[in-house]
Amino acid sequence: MTMAPPLMSPSDPMLGVDPEHGTSLWRGAWRRLRRNPVAILGALLVLAFVLIAVFASALAPYAANSREWASEVTLTSVPGPREGNLLGIDRYGSDLYSQLLYGARQSLIIGVVSTLLGLVVGAMLGILAGGLGAKVDMVVMRIVDILLSIPSLLLAVSIVAVLGQNRYAVMIAIASAQVPVFARLLRGTMLSQARSDYVLAATSLGLRRRTIVMGHVLPNSLGPTIVQATLNLSTAVIEVAALSFLGLGESDPAVAEWGRMLVAAQDRFASSPQLALWPGLAIAVSALGFTLLGEALREALDPKGRR
Amino acid sequence: MTERRRETAEEASSKPDSTNDQLLVVRGLKVHFPIKHGILFDRTVGAVQAVDGVDLDVPRGRTFGLVGESGCGKSTLGRAILRLVEPTAGNVRFDGVDVASLQGEKLRSMRRRMQMVFQDPLASLNPRQSVETIISEPLRAHGIEYSKKNRVREVLDLVGLPASAATRFPHEFSGGQRQRIGIARAVALEPELIIADEPVSALDVSIQAQIINLLEELQERLGLTYLVIAHDLAVVRHISEEIAVMYLGGIVEQTDSEQLYLTPRHPYTIALMSAVPVPDPAIEDHRQRILLSGDLPSPANPPSGCRFHTRCPYRQETRCDTERPELRLISPGHRVACHYAEEIVAGTVTPKVDAALPV
Numbered sequence: 001m002t003m004a005p006p007l008m009s010p011s012d013p014m015l016g017v018d019p020e021h022g023t024s025l026w027r028g029a030w031r032r033l034r035r036n037p038v039a040i041l042g043a044l045l046v047l048a049f050v051l052i053a054v055f056a057s058a059l060a061p062y063a064a065n066s067r068e069w070a071s072e073v074t075l076t077s078v079p080g081p082r083e084g085n086l087l088g089i090d091r092y093g094s095d096l097y098s099q100l101l102y103g104a105r106q107s108l109i110i111g112v113v114s115t116l117l118g119l120v121v122g123a124m125l126g127i128l129a130g131g132l133g134a135k136v137d138m139v140v141m142r143i144v145d146i147l148l149s150i151p152s153l154l155l156a157v158s159i160v161a162v163l164g165q166n167r168y169a170v171m172i173a174i175a176s177a178q179v180p181v182f183a184r185l186l187r188g189t190m191l192s193q194a195r196s197d198y199v200l201a202a203t204s205l206g207l208r209r210r211t212i213v214m215g216h217v218l219p220n221s222l223g224p225t226i227v228q229a230t231l232n233l234s235t236a237v238i239e240v241a242a243l244s245f246l247g248l249g250e251s252d253p254a255v256a257e258w259g260r261m262l263v264a265a266q267d268r269f270a271s272s273p274q275l276a277l278w279p280g281l282a283i284a285v286s287a288l289g290f291t292l293l294g295e296a297l298r299e300a301l302d303p304k305g306r307r
Numbered sequence: 308m309t310e311r312r313r314e315t316a317e318e319a320s321s322k323p324d325s326t327n328d329q330l331l332v333v334r335g336l337k338v339h340f341p342i343k344h345g346i347l348f349d350r351t352v353g354a355v356q357a358v359d360g361v362d363l364d365v366p367r368g369r370t371f372g373l374v375g376e377s378g379c380g381k382s383t384l385g386r387a388i389l390r391l392v393e394p395t396a397g398n399v400r401f402d403g404v405d406v407a408s409l410q411g412e413k414l415r416s417m418r419r420r421m422q423m424v425f426q427d428p429l430a431s432l433n434p435r436q437s438v439e440t441i442i443s444e445p446l447r448a449h450g451i452e453y454s455k456k457n458r459v460r461e462v463l464d465l466v467g468l469p470a471s472a473a474t475r476f477p478h479e480f481s482g483g484q485r486q487r488i489g490i491a492r493a494v495a496l497e498p499e500l501i502i503a504d505e506p507v508s509a510l511d512v513s514i515q516a517q518i519i520n521l522l523e524e525l526q527e528r529l530g531l532t533y534l535v536i537a538h539d540l541a542v543v544r545h546i547s548e549e550i551a552v553m554y555l556g557g558i559v560e561q562t563d564s565e566q567l568y569l570t571p572r573h574p575y576t577i578a579l580m581s582a583v584p585v586p587d588p589a590i591e592d593h594r595q596r597i598l599l600s601g602d603l604p605s606p607a608n609p610p611s612g613c614r615f616h617t618r619c620p621y622r623q624e625t626r627c628d629t630e631r632p633e634l635r636l637i638s639p640g641h642r643v644a645c646h647y648a649e650e651i652v653a654g655t656v657t658p659k660v661d662a663a664l665p666v
Contacts, residue, residue: 022475025435197430204389205445205492206418215444219435 032300039296045289052101053108060098061086064256067093078272087278091264100278102256107286110170111236117175119229122182129183130190130221131213141187144180152177156243165251173248174239178232185228189221196220223301230294234287241283258283330500330532331388333363336397336407338380338387342607355607357383359556360397362634365500365549370526370533372547372564374540374579378603380556381536385502388534389423390414401500419449422493426505428485432477438463438488439473442495449496458495465528466491466521483514487521494525502534507542519546540583544568552576555614556606558634562641572643572652574621575599597658613646620658621651 023031033039052059061084062068070093072079079089087096129140147155156173163169193199194217202212243249244259258279265275339354357380365371375381387394390406399406401421409417425431432441442459460470466487477485486506493501506522507515523546525531537543543550544564551561552575560573571580578597585591599618604610610617616627626632626646634644650656 022437022479024437024476025478197425197427198433200386200391201423201425201431201489201492202433204391204418204421204423205448205496206415207445207448208415211444211448216433220433 029297029300033296036296036299038292039300042289042292042294042296045285046293049104049108049286049289053104056101056105060095060101062095062098064099064102065092065094065254066098068095069093076268076271078268078275080272080274088272088274090261090275091268091272096275096278099256099261100258100282103258103261103279103282104286106167106250106255106257107237107240107283110167110174110240111233114171114174114240115178115229115233115236117171118178118232119182119225121175122179123186123225125179125183126186126190126225127213127218130187130194131217137187140183144183147176148180148184153239153242156239157246157248160243160248165248167250170240170243170249173243174236177239178236181228181232182225186221186225189224190217193217193220224298227294227298227301230290230297234290234294237287237290238283241279328367329364330367330402331363331365331534332400333361333388334398334400336361336363336384336387336399337395338383338392339395353607355605356556356609357606358387358394359606359609361553361556361558363551363558363561365532365534367499367532368526368530369549370535370547372543372550373534373536373553374538374543374550375553376603377538378606379553380606381553382504384553385423385504385534385536389418389421389502391423416449419445419496420498421500421502422496422498424486424489424493424501424503424506427509428482428489429477431489432485432492434477436476437473438468438475438477438491441477441488442473442492445492445496451496462491462495465494465525481514482510483517486510486514486518490518490521490525494529494531497529498531500532500534502536504536505538506535508537508539515542522546540579552579555604555609557614557644558642559615559644560642561634566641570641572637572641572648573615573645574619574651574658575615577651578620613644621645621647621656622659623647623656 069079069085069089072089073091073093078091079085081088085095085097087100090096090099125140125144129137129144155177156170159173159176160169163172190213199212199216202216207215240249241257241259241262244257245263247263249259250257261279262276265272265279269276336358337356337360338358339356341351342353342355343349344352359380361384363371363384373381373384383392386392388399388406390399390409394407397407401417404417406414406417406421436444439455439459442462443453443455446453446458459473463470463472468484468487468491472480472484472488477488480488486509490506503522507518510518519542522533522535526533533546535543535546544567547564549561550564550567551558552567552573553559554575560567560571560576567576568580568583571577578599581595581597585594597620599620601618604614604617610628612626612628612630613619613632616622619627622628623646630646632644632646634642637643637648645651647656
């Protein structure tokens with residue numbers, strides 16, 4: 001073929017990167033993510049949160065809810081920071097620092113599991129609605145609309161009330177508030193992707209509908225949903241605390257819980273503000289980590305950011 | 308295979324109006340998009356008549372051009388032929404098979420034989436697939452036996468891309484190269500018909516010629532039949548043997564490309580041709596340009612009678628606004644949908660003075 005023009009001219013900016021393999025969109029996003037300081041900060045916060053949760057028993061100087069210093073707690077005051085107790089003693093007589101470390105475990109497990117649950121169920125509904133045609137779409141989206149019309153905390157409270165007070169109920173409660181968000185988001189992206197030229201091309205090539213939905217439409221629609229899942233992790237961490245603050249969280253008193261620590265701090269807030277400060281800060285910082293990571297992910301996956 | 312193709316090509320040139328060597332026969336094709344209104348229940352209040360009664364014969368092994376201004380329904384026509392939009396009425400026969408009535412698996416396997424090349428090469432390629440996947444996926448879908456590496460390399464070579472392109476992704480290529488990928492994907496299935504919807508209008512002028520040459524070369528090597536949809540008269544004239552001119556959902560004139568450019572007969576085509584500059588100053592000085600007044604009418608509410616009568620400089624008092632002209636044969640191989648085609652040739656019907664302006 002003599003009429004072929006010179007290809008891949010040396011001025012091609014992508015040439016220098018990797019002569020053997022092209023750069024897929026995911027790989028490009030990963031490269032942008034690694035260069036983004038916001039992403040690094042978010043990742044570090046999340047990493048610290050995860051490490052603390054996993055290694056809480058090794059990091060914490062004392063057991064959770066040991067109540068070793070219960071005799072020192074009086075009606076009006078608790079012992080503050082001192083030798084051996086870095087952050088002082090909580091109102092039940094346990095080491096506040098150890099409680100805080102163990103609390104990360106609860107927030108992380110419930111937060112991650114409930115978000116994953118919400119993501120999986122929501123994504124399945126979204127794929128059904130976005131991939132199976134107008135009638136299925138109509139039915140699924142009306143169900144989702146009903147779910148969405150109930151305020152999320154109210155929904156969570158009712159689910160815990162029905163299922164009883166345990167961590168699984170909390171997970172289901174938080175997840176069910178997230179399902180409609182993921183379902184709508186994924187459906188919307190899939191429907192808009194389904195109108196694009198490459199889907200038309202796939203149809204004209206004679207690909208099966210299943211291949212088109214799962215192999216073309218879905219992979220191109222996942223970006224916003226993944227971003228939303230990361231952002232939702234922060235909401236979930238806050239909701240875990242909110243539910244236990246309302247007394248609907250973990251029922252086992254031996255388990256350390258940031259939300260419950262806030263409740264306990266309430267009546268001594270004036271004399272011992274550190275009791276509320278530290279768990280509050282822990283909730284805020286861990287949520288911030290997920291938010292920063294999610295925002296950076298959004299930037300990295302945004303097709304407009306592609307050069 | 309090639310022997311048979313050559314034979315049919317000879318047949319085609321000797322008897323242009325015979326129907327047995329037509330690869331694609333379209334009769335009375337209509338595509339209407341309903342306009343819906345309503346809060347709870349959608350009522351159909353009208354229809355955009357994008358394609359409204361089109362007859363088309365595409366001879367095997369030839370290139371058929373379809374021109375018209377944007378919004379005239381030419382892209383919809385191309386997509387309806389491939390069943391990418393559902394035709395409202397009419398039938399499409401591809402090599403004797405009625406495509407418009409095919410369903411499910413039969414339609415899917417039929418798609419292998421007719422492919423499409425898109426206007427925007429980047430949008431028509433899945434951004435998450437490597438070139439290798441883009442080319443080999445349709446082969447797999449149709450259960451075609453192939454050795455992946457070899458076939459992909461073969462097809463890439465055919466369209467003038469290096470084998471190293473296989474591992475790359477669409478966004479890493481230039482516009483012309485992307486269009487080559489789109490063409491490679493189409494020819495990998497060894498189709499008989501390729502519908503090219505504005506194949507070069509998104510490309511640099513310098514690249515357009517390369518892609519057109521590639522299409523012509525592929526036609527020669529693979530015995531392809533093309534239906535090329537474009538708004539660019541020069542492009543269509545260059546590659547097509549037969550050209551149909553479309554206006555507001557219908558074909559107004561159809562003939563071979565030489566005749567169309569030398570002796571256009573429909574007032575719309577005459578106006579179009581008068582806009583093409585002639586590279587000869589002597590002729591150019593005396594060229595009459597016919598300016599069409601007004602915009603393309605809405606296909607949701609097309610004019611009565613002849614679709615073109617609202618803008619036609621040759622418009623007559625009778626028939627034009629009441630009776631829709633049929634596409635009829637006025638001379639061998641030349642079809643025109645105008646009541647007064649003969650009178651215009653004879654000079655008894657002339658354009659209104661204000662419509663014709665000296666350049």
